[in-house]
Amino acid sequence: MSLPSSSSTNANPSTGISSRRAFVGTTAAASAALASMVHTSAAHAAETRELRLALVGCGGRGKGALNDSLTINENIKLVSVADLYMKNCEFAVKSAARSHADKVAVPESKMYAGLDAYKKVLEDPEVDVVLLTTSPGFRPYHVLEAVQAGKHVFAEKPSCVDPAGYRVCLQAHELAEKNGTAIVTGTQYRRQTNYIGAVEQIRNGAIGDIVSAVTRYCSNGIWFKNREPGMSDTEYELYNWMHYIWLSGDQIAEQAVHNIDAMNWVMGSAPESAYGSGGRFTRPEGSEMWDSVSVDYVYPGDRRLSFMCRQIPGSESENGNVVYGTEGTCFISAMSGGSKILDRTGKEVWQQGGSIGEAYQQEHKDLIDSIRAGKPIVELKQTADSSLTAVMGRMAAYTGQRVSWDFVTKESTLDLFPKDLSWDGERPEPKFAIPGATKLV
Structure with missing residues (x-):
């Protein structure tokens, strides 16, 4: 389900200013004064509006990211969580509430469990910002769906684990720029x-x-x-x-x-x-x-x-x-x-x-500040590039072949995500790569 971008409620105030000028037909000086007041009011509303957060992935990294955001940011509230297990949802909410009672309001009806639990979060029109901290294999697809739903995103690293996921990240990055929705990633050293x-x-x-x-x-x-x-x-x-x-x-x-x-x-x-x-x-x-x-x-x-x-x-x-x-x-x-x-x-x-520690918190402050300023940060591509650099190195080591950036970005068909994933399903026997036997694809 595709929802309107949450940033649409903070539309460029110049549109409203222009219509008001035409309506009142006052002098240039009066119009300028009115424009200034409207701009100031809209900017203040954007800066002070409560932003509602959701967490997808309630493990250790998820709880850490949530705590960083709740600690560094004001006027935000956790309103929904999702995980594979309901017990993890409940523990994450209780843990956050112990330290940030005034910033946590998650009813039982907005705790979701299961492989598709994240979809319930993305369908919720009350959610403005989603923190995506599941295991990395899901990251590209969760981020893209979040952007399609009009959500602002914090996405943990890595952004992808194969070239197929990298291409999904590029799609999500481009769409976020068009949507006016933010994507900040968990590469805290860039803010240290x-x-x-x-x-x-x-x-x-x-x-x-x-x-x-x-x-x-x-x-x-x-x-x-x-x-x-x-x-x-x-x-x-x-x-x-x-x-x-x-x-x-x-x-x-x-x-x-x-x-x-x-x-x-x-x-x-x-x-x-x-x-x-x-x-x-x-x-x-x-x-x-x-x-x-x-x-x-x-x-x-x-x-x-x-x-x-x-x-x-x-x-x-x-x-x-x-x-x-x-x-x-x-x-x-x-x-x-x-x-x-x-x-x-x-x-x-x-x-x-x-x-x-300060860098971990700064990435969340930068995310929220950029949303409120109407200048959402979209940095998924840089982290996807770094993630694919890691993948390129892994492919070279696993296969014993020299691997080029052109190959992984333009030719590789490596796609590790299962096509028939189900909770009760069978999976192939695990196997590890052997150089010379493992093929470069």
Whole structure:
């Protein structure tokens, strides 16, 4: 069901001003004064109107995103939630109400459970903004349907896990721009002060011309959930979603996309090609994930990025980015580690701190502020580009082939989303990629 854009209630006040001028037929001075009053009144109404939120995906990331929005924004209210399980809906609402009682008003009739629960949220004309935080495989399709329903959107990363989903994201981005509806994505580093400062320094020539870069997202492991009695194949894959590539995209897409996005930002574009390798040593039986991936990306201008991600218990962790230039080196640490620049002699010439917690909240403030200002942010394409960069690296590693940006954007037919998904349905036996055997499609 397609609903009018929620931004239509905040139509350009100049239309009303023009008709009033013709109606009253006053002097130019009086008309100008009236126009000013109408514009001020409309702007104030837009800034103060309560915006009603819905959450789709009530897991840990969903509850975190909701708390960030409720904490940083005023005059907003949670009015609806959806998840695969009703117990998750109930817990998310109770959790939010404990911290933000005056910003939560979700009746039982607006808690929805099941695979299609999100549709009930999108059909609700009272919902202005929807937070989409389900497992990533659903993201492109949920975002597109939300935009078609006229909703403003916060969409967690990654935006897609395959080239088919990427094309859906581009469609959603274009439609949102036409609709005047916002899409802000969960790439918080783009709103973290030390990242913003580092990119500004690089753009201003602080390290000279970029030659190469290194980024690492190496950690100790990730959760795995055992199958519970009575679960169908589909329910178990959704329950243990991280370990199925159609749902998570593997670590490189689901987690390390943060660092890839930062490097695309630094480089000013997506890379031209990827060549990679990796494997699995410690994953549980039944997991499709690899536990290490290394990719060499080539950006325009023959600038090289050495990328690595890893989730192996007992291994050394490293998370951050280093950008090498002709005149210096920029270190951009992940989380809240800050950034610094050293010149060619090793002298520190610039540094800046940053808080990831503040960045998590800032993305939600920017979303709501842009809606109220009548200038909705639409940033899905940049995050989709970064997500597809991760997918391109995964495809290169999985197949053992060099993969180009032109191929993944124009030729690849890879579409991982099941065509016959049902809650009680059967799913194929899980399998992991083997370079040389896994084909590039």
